[in-house]
Amino acid sequence: MPDDLSNTHGSDHHRVSLSEDYELRYWGDRFGVSHDLLKQAVDEVGTSALRVEEWLQHHR
Numbered sequence: 001m002p003d004d005l006s007n008t009h010g011s012d013h014h015r016v017s018l019s020e021d022y023e024l025r026y027w028g029d030r031f032g033v034s035h036d037l038l039k040q041a042v043d044e045v046g047t048s049a050l051r052v053e054e055w056l057q058h059h060r
Helices: 021-031 035-045 049-058
Strands: none
16 A cells, blocks of 8 residues: 555654655755765664754764
């Protein structure tokens, strides 16, 4: 079953998911970083949006 793109509340804003192209674009745009840097951040600290944001602030 495909993702429901109209459902963007709840845990969607607390967890960085890179499994779909639109999610990669969303999070890259939200944090203002390249997809490669975003992937590196998730690899380093996991999927918590807060932890990813903190990591990116120190590694830009």
